[in-house]
Amino acid sequence: MEFTYMKTFLEVEKQGSYTNAASTLGYAQSSVTAHIQKLEAAYGIVLFERFGRNMRLTSAGRLLLPYAQDIVRLHKESLEKVAGQTNGSISIGTVESVAAFYLPAFLQAFRNNWPHVSISVEPLQEKQILAAIKNGTLDIGFILDPPGVHEGLQCVQLRREPLMIVTRPDHRFKDKQELTVFDLDNEPLILTEEGCTYRAMLLQGMAEANVRCVISYELGSLHAMKQSIQQGSGVALLPQMVVEEELQQHRLIATPYVHPMNHFYIQMVYAKNKWVSDALRAFLDMFPPEPIDQTDGMYQKE
Structure with a gap:
């Protein structure tokens, strides 16, 4: 066979x-x-x-x-x-925001030092990433989530990423220093697709606070979301790194979203029992961990 x-x-x-x-x-x-x-x-x-x-x-x-x-x-x-250790491949699964706005500089730096190692990057939702790492079809995953413990996996917190309510510069939120779930009552929302961790956090918070949720669009593209915000179709909860360029160009504004569960970190995940090649070790070592704010807490996941 x-x-x-x-x-x-x-x-x-x-x-x-x-x-x-x-x-x-x-x-x-x-x-x-x-x-x-x-x-x-x-x-x-x-x-x-x-x-x-x-x-x-x-x-x-x-x-x-x-x-x-x-x-x-x-x-x-x-x-x-x-x-040999100077070639081979590394397969990576990552959520879209991390793939587009965090990983590229690291990937290029690694490529400069390990030109014969093939790297594949696949945008996936968090559940798909974790499952693929557990069954061995992915080497590494990058997720955006509160600090957690996943059975059989090593999770390294790399950077805390602020989640912001993103609006047009002329929106009624423009003078707000921070926003809570109650500010979003009856506010048209542009949501990421189902399976997104911070979308789930937002909707759960609104439901628990009995705040009316008005969904303008559900979009699977961060670029499309930003364009829709600029057109005045609604506001969105997004990682700050996603809108840095638009903030600098004053095309959008971003206001901190205050919520007890808003403690999201970019995290690197891989199997605890995985054999690590020299190339993979070099890649892992490019990402220094960031200490977790002890007020953020930890949660257990299967």
Whole structure:
């Protein structure tokens, strides 16, 4: 049985279709189909079933999944260990704000010192990042969340990131020094997509305070959110780093949002039991931890 078949199996499971998997892997769709058929023949079972337009794992496929993940992970580690420490790859999962406004300078600095190491950066939601690190499909994750403990994972707090209510310069909030949940009563909001941690914090706070929530837009793009704010479509809760350029150019204003749960840190996450190559160690060492404000507290997550 070829190792390539396992990689194909994992990509079809991730993409939910043979077509998308073929595009990602650079294969013809017929090759992807052949890989899965040969894998099914080797095990004597059916691995995928059609569900609407997508393919999903059968019960047998779900049993194979963790073994396939381990095989691919161990193969990658063996290549890095045996082939030498100056090449290899690092896979990173990160939330969009960190990918766009925090990581680029670090990535370029690493590239200058380790030019033969391949780096892939995949924008994901936090739950997806944590799950992918636990199953070994990602090496490192970057999240934006209050300090927490995640079972089996090492979490390093890198920087506290202020969350701000962002508005047009002529908005009625322009003279406010800070804002609370009660200031947002009946205020049109532009929200990030579901799964965003600070969106969840905002909406939970409004619900607990019995504040009326008026949603103007829900957008999956930070750039689109900023453009919508400038057009007067509403206000938004965003990390300060996302709007630094617009603040300097006086196209937007940002007011601190005061709430007991507003203690968000950029955090680097990786598996505690992960084998660390020289290249990966060099990358990890680029990010010095920041002491946690003891008033922020910690929370436990599975």
